[in-house]
Amino acid sequence: MSKRNPVYDFTWCPGCGDFGVKRAIESALVERSATLSESIENSAIVAGIGCSGNLVHLQEGPQPFGIHGIHGRTLPIAYGLKSSRPDLNVLIVSGDGDFLSIGAEHIGPQAKRNLDVTVIVMDNGVYGLTKGQASPTTELEVVTSTTPYGKLDDQMSPLETYLAAGVGWLASSISTQVKALQQLVVEAMAHPGFSVIHVQSPCTTYNDTYAALKGNPKEGIEPLAYPVPEHHDPTDLLSAYGLAKGGRIPIGMVYQRPDSVPSHTRLEEARERTGATQKTVDELFTAMVI
Amino acid sequence: MAPLSAPAKAASMSKNLVVRFAGEGGQGVVGGSEILAAAAAQVGYHVLTFSTFPSQIKGGPAWGQARISTDEILESGDELDVLVALNRYAYDHNVEELSENGVVVYNSEEFEVDEGGRAIGLPADQMARDSGNPRAANMVVIGAVAQLADFPLAYLETFVTKRFTRGRPGDAKIIEGNIAALHMGAEEAAKTGFSLEALDAAVPSPDERVLIKGFEAAGLGAIAAGLDSFIGYPISPATTMLTYMEENLHGDGKFVGQSSSEIESIAALVGAGFSGRKAMTSTAGPGLSLMGEGLGLAWMAEIPLVVVDVQRGGPATGLPTKTEQSDLLMAINPGHGDMSVPVIAPGTIEEAFWGTIEAVNWSERYQGPVIMLSEASIAERQQDIVKPDLSQVRAENRVVADGSTGNERYIGDGVAPFPVPGGPGAYIANGSEHDEQGDTTHLPEVHVTQTHRRFKKLELLANGSFEAEQTGASVAIMPWGGSKGSTRGAYLELTAGGEDLAWYYTMYLNPLPSKLLDELRGKNLVIVPELNYLGQLSQVLRAQGVNAHSVTQYTGLPFKVQDLRDRLAEEIRTRSGKLATV
Numbered sequence: 001m002s003k004r005n006p007v008y009d010f011t012w013c014p015g016c017g018d019f020g021v022k023r024a025i026e027s028a029l030v031e032r033s034a035t036l037s038e039s040i041e042n043s044a045i046v047a048g049i050g051c052s053g054n055l056v057h058l059q060e061g062p063q064p065f066g067i068h069g070i071h072g073r074t075l076p077i078a079y080g081l082k083s084s085r086p087d088l089n090v091l092i093v094s095g096d097g098d099f100l101s102i103g104a105e106h107i108g109p110q111a112k113r114n115l116d117v118t119v120i121v122m123d124n125g126v127y128g129l130t131k132g133q134a135s136p137t138t139e140l141e142v143v144t145s146t147t148p149y150g151k152l153d154d155q156m157s158p159l160e161t162y163l164a165a166g167v168g169w170l171a172s173s174i175s176t177q178v179k180a181l182q183q184l185v186v187e188a189m190a191h192p193g194f195s196v197i198h199v200q201s202p203c204t205t206y207n208d209t210y211a212a213l214k215g216n217p218k219e220g221i222e223p224l225a226y227p228v229p230e231h232h233d234p235t236d237l238l239s240a241y242g243l244a245k246g247g248r249i250p251i252g253m254v255y256q257r258p259d260s261v262p263s264h265t266r267l268e269e270a271r272e273r274t275g276a277t278q279k280t281v282d283e284l285f286t287a288m289v290i
Numbered sequence: 291m292a293p294l295s296a297p298a299k300a301a302s303m304s305k306n307l308v309v310r311f312a313g314e315g316g317q318g319v320v321g322g323s324e325i326l327a328a329a330a331a332q333v334g335y336h337v338l339t340f341s342t343f344p345s346q347i348k349g350g351p352a353w354g355q356a357r358i359s360t361d362e363i364l365e366s367g368d369e370l371d372v373l374v375a376l377n378r379y380a381y382d383h384n385v386e387e388l389s390e391n392g393v394v395v396y397n398s399e400e401f402e403v404d405e406g407g408r409a410i411g412l413p414a415d416q417m418a419r420d421s422g423n424p425r426a427a428n429m430v431v432i433g434a435v436a437q438l439a440d441f442p443l444a445y446l447e448t449f450v451t452k453r454f455t456r457g458r459p460g461d462a463k464i465i466e467g468n469i470a471a472l473h474m475g476a477e478e479a480a481k482t483g484f485s486l487e488a489l490d491a492a493v494p495s496p497d498e499r500v501l502i503k504g505f506e507a508a509g510l511g512a513i514a515a516g517l518d519s520f521i522g523y524p525i526s527p528a529t530t531m532l533t534y535m536e537e538n539l540h541g542d543g544k545f546v547g548q549s550s551s552e553i554e555s556i557a558a559l560v561g562a563g564f565s566g567r568k569a570m571t572s573t574a575g576p577g578l579s580l581m582g583e584g585l586g587l588a589w590m591a592e593i594p595l596v597v598v599d600v601q602r603g604g605p606a607t608g609l610p611t612k613t614e615q616s617d618l619l620m621a622i623n624p625g626h627g628d629m630s631v632p633v634i635a636p637g638t639i640e641e642a643f644w645g646t647i648e649a650v651n652w653s654e655r656y657q658g659p660v661i662m663l664s665e666a667s668i669a670e671r672q673q674d675i676v677k678p679d680l681s682q683v684r685a686e687n688r689v690v691a692d693g694s695t696g697n698e699r700y701i702g703d704g705v706a707p708f709p710v711p712g713g714p715g716a717y718i719a720n721g722s723e724h725d726e727q728g729d730t731t732h733l734p735e736v737h738v739t740q741t742h743r744r745f746k747k748l749e750l751l752a753n754g755s756f757e758a759e760q761t762g763a764s765v766a767i768m769p770w771g772g773s774k775g776s777t778r779g780a781y782l783e784l785t786a787g788g789e790d791l792a793w794y795y796t797m798y799l800n801p802l803p804s805k806l807l808d809e810l811r812g813k814n815l816v817i818v819p820e821l822n823y824l825g826q827l828s829q830v831l832r833a834q835g836v837n838a839h840s841v842t843q844y845t846g847l848p849f850k851v852q853d854l855r856d857r858l859a860e861e862i863r864t865r866s867g868k869l870a871t872v
Contacts, residue, residue, distance in 0.1 A: 010730055044711045046561070047718075056718055057729045063697065065711040066718035066728070067564050070587050073557040076549070080558030081711075083545045084519045085565040088711055109550040271540060278541035281514045285677050288500040290331045 017201030020175035028185035048098030072102030116262035159244035168257035169195035228252030308367035313376030316348030323354030334492030340366035364775030423467025433475025511646025518567035552577035556584030566710035582625035612846030616822035637774030754798030779851035
């Protein structure tokens, strides 16, 4: 709600990758709204804590609902929100610290429930908002304010983590490719089930990886990011693992489970199957009458 | 809240029967007491059960107690008329609570009671096998107890038939075996010639009565209040409410789920409450500890939700299956920063029903989190109560934004219209300090304004009802929660003995009813019986200008009436000797 808020006191650094993600989300929401003739207020963005989560306050144009909660708990909030209101379109914006460190325990349960929400993780490989501490995706041996000897923990491989947790729809993206990211967000929102878009979103202040991601042929630097090969079959889980374990960063569709029944549909079907219906309070008391 | 009627005088054997089944976890001692209570309730007696058992699937010392009476009862009784001891440990550790004329029924396959006296040895397991149902040892014992109390076996037969008619192929055989076991037990007991004074005949109540447990009453309260979403994580002694909701809340727009942790539960409730729905969880102390930050978010972002905390012994893992009242301070201040979470603590089964409705109503009215502070002894208690008059149920709904407030959510000097996703008024529900539309801002004047708004809303809750008797007395007794029953018994004995004492009670502990606080401030002394070490409610009362002092107990068990009576008398003497006479 940046345009209408005169006292807002947060902004991103110039060149922050999150600007591209914000534009992609704004356009994707407008596109969805137009395609489905659905009001923008039917969407809600659940934001984590960190630079990434502050995106919810910087959204321009038509405004969705937002909830800016506590550190690491975007997924649990979305679990209650979407389960209570399956009619809403729920989007999550989070970062590598919020989602993969303090919040990592929540990925598995939502993936296994197949909660019908879309997660956009902005990975800058560092805790930016708190000024440059190591995150799970910071590389081994990198010196940060909390790793004076160089980072001692192995770098996490997010794509592998998601696949192992059971994420059924997974894409990898980069914040500079706004149009492609917008398309992924639209597709992820349309997917009936749990979807994750992991976005490389560099921090120009503490971990500027633009050059490493793009590479520099003149200086002989091979780009870290590369397009997912055309022959990759995203419905093939083993092949998706191969991409995730490849060492470099594939950009594109990584995995899409062939069957996807979201949690709220599972519940509806189970109720139909078992014939569970609501009794009135009077009926429930009457069943206990002595 | 109407004052409770007097409990039957203890030791009047003809009106009261207290039976304790003691043994190991897994031997059905809790089930035994509940079956006896249920059968007695069916013929018109008033019943109340209490149980205590270890935190393991099988083994460890456990007992279940049933009190059966011709009068209304509020606690499970001090002295035992019958002690059923299934092993030596159970006998040794419970026999001193036997009344003068009490009888022991023991498992003679396990041990022998050598001092003679009023003891009946039954080879219950062998007798159960002989009955054709090896699992009917409990029934052998219940048959013996019924014989001792001159309780017609026909009542029990009817009950057994009803309980085991489950539409399964083996029903008839199970029923037959259980009935045979009842008779075998009764015949053995008859041979001894022992008897208790016969219970007076039950006087069937003109009202429709239900036999209900505390967690069921709370669950029904939640449903009656219009609850939409219930999300919980298994934890003793709160799991029973989760399973009750799983089994009983269905239908369009309703959701019940098992979460992966209490951290997930509370965050999910925030999401559910934000979505416009009425949301609740049940947990115990360790879970409430984990919910601290999420409750702060609900307070800060002004999201209605209810947490039912079924208190157990703490801290840490503590005493998972025992009863205690030691979470009050945490319930009021469950997380960091300035907040004061509304707390309602039921003291009876009826209050578990009405209090849960009120907890949901409070959360909707002031738009924030509410804690329903139950406890093991209330949640697991089984009791007969008059079926609540459902025409009195009033379910409140939050004031919803209609678009006229634009994108401004956090406005005015108190409760503001709540924008529901899908409708007008998109805003950010923000746990960071925020401006009117929920955008983060940490300017000093904004924090001051919003903090005032959040606390101002509590004034909407300060008009709760309370019980007050003999209000002219300068010394008052004021229990809370599950200590209400025992305290009532002790209070009535003290006043009958000539003590001039006021009685106050409310289930609305935060904010306390403002009129009640005014009255309490005028007392020379307010004594608070409570099951914790710190004396938590008296701390809360002292902080609000009341000269309150606690009488505490922290054994994992409820107060006994006689003990409490003596301790209250002592407290009155030592703290205000010149004011009170004994």
